[in-house]
Amino acid sequence: MITIEEHLAGILQATHRLPSVPCGLADAQGLVLAANVTSRWPVPLFDNSAMDGYAVRSEDATAGAILTVVADVAAGSDEDPAIGPGEAVRIMTGAAIPSDADAVVPLEQTDLGTAIRAEAPERITVLVAPAPGAHIRRRGQDASAGAVSVASGARLGPWQLSAIASAGIEQVTVHRAPRVAIISTGSELIAPSGTPRRGQIPESNSVLLSAAVREAGAIITSAATVADDPPALRRALDATDADVVILSGGASVGAFDVVKAVLGEERGVRFSQVAMQPGKPQGFGVLDEGMLAFCLPGNPVSVAASFEVFVRPALRQMAGFAVIDRPRVIRTAGAAWTSPKGRVQILPAVFDDEIVRPATSGGSGSHLVTSLAAATAFAVIPAETVRVEEGEPVTVMVLA
Amino acid sequence: MITIEEHLAGILQATHRLPSVPCGLADAQGLVLAANVTSRWPVPLFDNSAMDGYAVRSEDATAGAILTVVADVAAGSDEDPAIGPGEAVRIMTGAAIPSDADAVVPLEQTDLGTAIRAEAPERITVLVAPAPGAHIRRRGQDASAGAVSVASGARLGPWQLSAIASAGIEQVTVHRAPRVAIISTGSELIAPSGTPRRGQIPESNSVLLSAAVREAGAIITSAATVADDPPALRRALDATDADVVILSGGASVGAFDVVKAVLGEERGVRFSQVAMQPGKPQGFGVLDEGMLAFCLPGNPVSVAASFEVFVRPALRQMAGFAVIDRPRVIRTAGAAWTSPKGRVQILPAVFDDEIVRPATSGGSGSHLVTSLAAATAFAVIPAETVRVEEGEPVTVMVLA
Incomplete structure (x- = not known):
C-alpha cells in the first residue's frame, strides 16, 4: 500500500497547467488569469464629483457667499464651462469637474437643499465653505494608467471582472477550464429510472462526478456507462475527447475488473492500493494522447472521497489555481x-x-x-x- | 435615513419562493429541492458482496476447509446458484449474494490469494473462517424503500444528486432559479474597450452583477445599458422578461436620476436613504408584472455592497434556500x-x-x-x- 500523499504526488507531478487562451470578459467568470491585466487609463479617468452639488472656486465659496450658477454639467457631459469669480456650475455625481473649479459644494450645503429641479437655479447661497479639493475624486486615485488592475493567478469573480472592465479591458488571458469525460463501468448498472432485475443497480456515479467536476470549475464533455467488456471500454476511451477521463468501477482485483484489464498494462496506467478508507483501489496515468486517466473505485462514497482527495486538486492545478486543496x-x-x-x-x-x-x-x-x-x-x-x-x-x- | 435591517425587511417581505417545477437530475445541480425525494427501493437493493471472494455457508467454511467452487457470480449477474454442503461460489464486489450463502470469504483469506484468473478455480482452501454475515452488505442497510433520501429544502450538490439517482429517481421537484435582468443606467457609460471622451467612463456594473447573480445560483436573462433618458429606460423595462430587474445608477437626488424619475412615482418603487456606506441611495419595489426591482447606486463598490446586503438574500429566498445570508x-x-x-x-x-x-x-x-x-x-x-x-x-x- 502507498499513502494518500504518495499517490497524490504522482498525480500532481503529471498534471500541468492548461495553456493560456484569450477570453472575453463575458465568458471569463470563474477562470484564472494567466497574465496581469493592466489599466488602459488612470482610474478614475478624470477628476469628477463625488456628490450632486456645485463646482466652485473654493476661494469664492465662503459661508454665506452668493454664487451665480453659469452652467449645468451632467454625468457623461463633455462640457468644461469656464467659472469666473463669484460663479458656480451645477454638477452631478460622476461628472467631470470643470477645469476652473477646485471644490464641490454638495446640494445640502446650499440654501436650496436637495429639492432639485431639472433646470439649474440662477444663484445659490453657500451654507458651508468647502475645503480646497472637497468632494472631488481625483484622476488616478484608484489606479494609475498601466498599473496592474488584477494580477495573474487571480480567480475572476464578480469584483475582479468589474475592476477589469473599469480598466478598459474586455479581453483577458486565462487558463482554459479542464475538459473532463466520465465513464462509469459495470455490467450491473442501469438507468436510475429503470426497473432492476436481480443483480442490477442504478448508475449514480456519472451524476455525482458531473456535478463535482462542474463545481471544481471544469467542463463535462461526455458521460458514458459501459459494461464490464474490454472492447466496449476501449471503444469508449477511443471516442473520448477531453483533458481528463474519470473512470469509476473495475479498478480492483476482481476477475472482471474491466478498467484494470484495459488500462493496466498497455496504456501505462498504474494501479495502486492506497492506505485510505474508502477508496483503496486507485489507478492513475497519462494516456497516449496526453489525457489524464483517473481510475476510481465504484462505490459512491469511494468515488466522492477519491474525487476530493485526488481528482479535484489535479483539476484545480490544470485550471491555474494557486490553492488547489479544500480548506x-x-x-x-x-x-x-x-x-x-x-x-x-x-x-x-x-x-x-x-x-x-x-x-x-x-x-x-x-x-x-x-x-x-x-x-x-x-x-x-x-x-x-x-x-x-x-x-x-x-x-x-x-x-x- | 432607515437602517439596513429596515430596508432588507421590506425587501424580504415582498420576496416569495418561486414556484416548484419538475426537473431532470442532469439539470438540477445547485437548485433547492421543493419536495422530499423518497427511495423507490431499499438501498442497497439486495444483499451483495462487499469484497471479491467466495460466497459460502459459514458453518462449512472453517479454517482449513476445502470447498468446491460450483459457480461464478459477476456483478450484474442475475444468477442465484445453489450452494450445497462443502461448496462455495466465486463472487465479485457488488454481486448479489446467493440465497444459500450467509458469508463471504475474501480472496486474500483463501489459499489462492488475490492472483485471480478469468476462470474460477475448482476448489479453494479457507484460511480464515468468516463470521456469519461477514462481508455482506445487507439489503436496505443504507435506506429502506420509501425512506426520505434527500429532504425538501436541500441544495442539490454532487452528493445529493448521487443519493437521488441511487434511490431510483431521475426527476425531482425543485424551486426554479430566479431569472434576473440587469440594466445599467448613465449617459456617461461606454463599452470598456471604447475610447472615452471627456466625461465618459467604462460600463462595468453589468459584468459585476451578471457574475454575482450567477454565483448566487440565479440566471441572467438580459443585460442592457441605457442613457439618462426616461423614455429609453421605460422601453428597456417594458422589454424586460425576468423575476428580478437590477438597475444601477440614477437612484440618488441628482437632476438627471433617470431610475428615480421613471420608477419613483408611477410604478410604486420606494426610494430610501439607507444608513450604510457605500450604498446610501437605495430603491426597491414590485412592478406591475410582479417583477422585483432593485435600484442600486451607480458606483462599483456601492453596487457590490448593495448586491450582497440586499439583492443576494432576496435571490436566495426566491430560490428556496433556508440560509440566505453570507457567513x-x-x-x-x-x-x-x-x-x-x-x-x-x-x-x-x-x-x-x-x-x-x-x-x-x-x-x-x-x-x-x-x-x-x-x-x-x-x-x-x-x-x-x-x-x-x-x-x-x-x-x-x-x-x-
Whole structure:
C-alpha cells in the first residue's frame, strides 16, 4: 500500500497547467488569469464629483457667499464651462469637474437643499465653505494608467471582472477550464429510472462526478456507462475527447475488473492500493494522447472521497489555481466512532462552529450513499487512529 | 435615513419562493429541492458482496476447509446458484449474494490469494473462517424503500444528486432559479474597450452583477445599458422578461436620476436613504408584472455592497434556500481605519484565520473598484463606530 500523499504526488507531478487562451470578459467568470491585466487609463479617468452639488472656486465659496450658477454639467457631459469669480456650475455625481473649479459644494450645503429641479437655479447661497479639493475624486486615485488592475493567478469573480472592465479591458488571458469525460463501468448498472432485475443497480456515479467536476470549475464533455467488456471500454476511451477521463468501477482485483484489464498494462496506467478508507483501489496515468486517466473505485462514497482527495486538486492545478486543496479546519468530535487501522479514514460528516460528527449513525461503508447526501464535509482521520473518542480534535475537510 | 435591517425587511417581505417545477437530475445541480425525494427501493437493493471472494455457508467454511467452487457470480449477474454442503461460489464486489450463502470469504483469506484468473478455480482452501454475515452488505442497510433520501429544502450538490439517482429517481421537484435582468443606467457609460471622451467612463456594473447573480445560483436573462433618458429606460423595462430587474445608477437626488424619475412615482418603487456606506441611495419595489426591482447606486463598490446586503438574500429566498445570508466571522482588526458616523460601513477587506484589514490602503470610496478586486470579504462596521482601532474585533462577511 502507498499513502494518500504518495499517490497524490504522482498525480500532481503529471498534471500541468492548461495553456493560456484569450477570453472575453463575458465568458471569463470563474477562470484564472494567466497574465496581469493592466489599466488602459488612470482610474478614475478624470477628476469628477463625488456628490450632486456645485463646482466652485473654493476661494469664492465662503459661508454665506452668493454664487451665480453659469452652467449645468451632467454625468457623461463633455462640457468644461469656464467659472469666473463669484460663479458656480451645477454638477452631478460622476461628472467631470470643470477645469476652473477646485471644490464641490454638495446640494445640502446650499440654501436650496436637495429639492432639485431639472433646470439649474440662477444663484445659490453657500451654507458651508468647502475645503480646497472637497468632494472631488481625483484622476488616478484608484489606479494609475498601466498599473496592474488584477494580477495573474487571480480567480475572476464578480469584483475582479468589474475592476477589469473599469480598466478598459474586455479581453483577458486565462487558463482554459479542464475538459473532463466520465465513464462509469459495470455490467450491473442501469438507468436510475429503470426497473432492476436481480443483480442490477442504478448508475449514480456519472451524476455525482458531473456535478463535482462542474463545481471544481471544469467542463463535462461526455458521460458514458459501459459494461464490464474490454472492447466496449476501449471503444469508449477511443471516442473520448477531453483533458481528463474519470473512470469509476473495475479498478480492483476482481476477475472482471474491466478498467484494470484495459488500462493496466498497455496504456501505462498504474494501479495502486492506497492506505485510505474508502477508496483503496486507485489507478492513475497519462494516456497516449496526453489525457489524464483517473481510475476510481465504484462505490459512491469511494468515488466522492477519491474525487476530493485526488481528482479535484489535479483539476484545480490544470485550471491555474494557486490553492488547489479544500480548506481544512479542526473541530471537536461530537461522537465516538471507529476508524480502520493503517488507513486514513475519509468519513462523510457534518460540522458546526464547534463539533464534527458522522453524517449518519449508519457507519462508514463505501456503499452508504444516502448518508453521503446528509454530509457537508469529510472528517479525515489519521491512519494510526483506530477509534475517535468524543471530545478529541478532528480534521475536517470543508466541502459545502 | 432607515437602517439596513429596515430596508432588507421590506425587501424580504415582498420576496416569495418561486414556484416548484419538475426537473431532470442532469439539470438540477445547485437548485433547492421543493419536495422530499423518497427511495423507490431499499438501498442497497439486495444483499451483495462487499469484497471479491467466495460466497459460502459459514458453518462449512472453517479454517482449513476445502470447498468446491460450483459457480461464478459477476456483478450484474442475475444468477442465484445453489450452494450445497462443502461448496462455495466465486463472487465479485457488488454481486448479489446467493440465497444459500450467509458469508463471504475474501480472496486474500483463501489459499489462492488475490492472483485471480478469468476462470474460477475448482476448489479453494479457507484460511480464515468468516463470521456469519461477514462481508455482506445487507439489503436496505443504507435506506429502506420509501425512506426520505434527500429532504425538501436541500441544495442539490454532487452528493445529493448521487443519493437521488441511487434511490431510483431521475426527476425531482425543485424551486426554479430566479431569472434576473440587469440594466445599467448613465449617459456617461461606454463599452470598456471604447475610447472615452471627456466625461465618459467604462460600463462595468453589468459584468459585476451578471457574475454575482450567477454565483448566487440565479440566471441572467438580459443585460442592457441605457442613457439618462426616461423614455429609453421605460422601453428597456417594458422589454424586460425576468423575476428580478437590477438597475444601477440614477437612484440618488441628482437632476438627471433617470431610475428615480421613471420608477419613483408611477410604478410604486420606494426610494430610501439607507444608513450604510457605500450604498446610501437605495430603491426597491414590485412592478406591475410582479417583477422585483432593485435600484442600486451607480458606483462599483456601492453596487457590490448593495448586491450582497440586499439583492443576494432576496435571490436566495426566491430560490428556496433556508440560509440566505453570507457567513459572518469575527476577526481582529490588523490596521486602524475610520468609519462614517451614523452609517454601517461595508468595507472591501481581506482576512485570514486571525486578522482582517482593508483590501487596500486607498480608503473606502465607493469608486475604488481596483481595491474591490483585491478583496475577499466585506468588513461590516456598526453605525456608531467612527474609528476601528487595530486589535479590535471586527465582523467579516465572507464572500470568496
